[in-house]
Amino acid sequence: MADSIIDSLKAGGKKLTKPRQAILAILESNALPVTAAEVHARLKKAHVHMDLATVYRNLTMLQELGLVDPVGLREGQMRYEVRHGREHHHHIQCRGCGRIVDLMLCPLKKLTQLVETQTKFAVEGHSLEFFGWCPQCR
Amino acid sequence: MADSIIDSLKAGGKKLTKPRQAILAILESNALPVTAAEVHARLKKAHVHMDLATVYRNLTMLQELGLVDPVGLREGQMRYEVRHGREHHHHIQCRGCGRIVDLMLCPLKKLTQLVETQTKFAVEGHSLEFFGWCPQCR
DNA sequence: CATCGTGTTGCAAGTGATTTGCATTTAACA
DNA sequence: TGTTAAATGCAAATCACTTGCAACACGATG
Structure with a gap:
């Protein structure tokens, strides 16, 4: 994981928990914006059990830290993508x-x-x- | 109500019901985009009883006919505004x-x-x- | 390395927006 | 005025997302 991400988390008083790392790994492996449900599904496929609420909480927090950007496509749900390393x-x-x-x-x-x-x-x-x-x- | 709107409804095989007229009146009187709940509330204030579901069904239909435009502001709900007569x-x-x-x-x-x-x-x-x-x- | 304090998580329940099934009503037109 | 397809009200359902709370886990400190 990128140092800049770890630094931002630390600066925000956030911990680098295992679930959080898993979410960030999913986000970083996706070129396109994903929904919370998609993140959750991909975690499941990778045999990582995590509550959907945890996914939502993390996406919200990462957005507040400016590490991910929200993408609204009028789908009735939000998508998110990592900002790090991308224009x-x-x-x-x-x-x-x-x-x-x-x-x-x-x-x-x-x-x-x-x-x-x-x-x-x-x-x-x-x-x-x-x-x-x-x-x-x- | 504008003829162009009535024509579009007719062309789409839609009826000009009283509830529908009331919704269109609300939409036409609003310069800014409104939510379904807001439309519903303004109808109520004007002593027009109507089910929220009817409001939703009409907004969706009007959008499909291209008579209203959806406006998404990341609020967790959609807004709509009439297209007729506006840039x-x-x-x-x-x-x-x-x-x-x-x-x-x-x-x-x-x-x-x-x-x-x-x-x-x-x-x-x-x-x-x-x-x-x-x-x-x- | 043990401890402590704060942030985190899972779980279950709760919200709020939007949709849907169905019986009843109504507009449009013959 | 009769017919018919579209529309409505009502109630229940769905879906995305949030929240309360007890148990847990980082990570700073001794």
Whole structure:
């Protein structure tokens, strides 16, 4: 596991428990954002017994520490992906099969300033997701 | 109510029932996106009794017909707003008080083409929401 | 290495949003 | 006005997520 992750946990007064390591291992092995239920299922497949509540608690905590990013795709559930070692990016999801693909771009740096001027808000984040049809489902 | 809405309902084989009219009236009177529960509450305040399930069924149907747009702000519930008579736009929500402000801009026309080239998906829509702190909460 | 204090976990129960089955009603149109 | 498909109310169910609490496990310290 990356030192930066361990450092962040320590800085946040968090412990590096075995269940937590297992969750982080799953997250790090996944290129695409996963749901709590998916994390739970993959742990089970790896013969790691863990309560779903523990998965949720950890995902929430990791998000608060800024170690994972939430990804909302209007699915009725949240997805999460590790931030460590990856560029800030967005996603596109197929309306047919649900397949998710990373978009290695973010056009919103300039726009953020415009939004701040326009609204007087201090912008802290944004979500940008695309929906469409993948080549197979088209 | 706008003719275009009535036409769309008819084209979709939908009826213009009284409950449905009441829901559309609420939606049209709201500049900002509302939740199903909010619609239900405003109906109640206007002494219109209606089951929450009916509200949900109508919002889903109106979304399928493209008459309302879903707005996901990571609140654990969906919001909806009428599309009729309004420019395509996005939102910003305050992390402090939850206040939502319309952003009358969308920088994504060019980007959509880039995404299509990059992924071979046929892009059909996108969600773009900002989060931050409003002047009062800062 | 034993101890202690705080963070963590499992389990079970609880929420809150959204959906569904079904009997009854209603809009649209012949 | 009769017919029929769509729509509604009601109650129950589902689903994602959260919470209370007792037992447990890091990791700092002696």
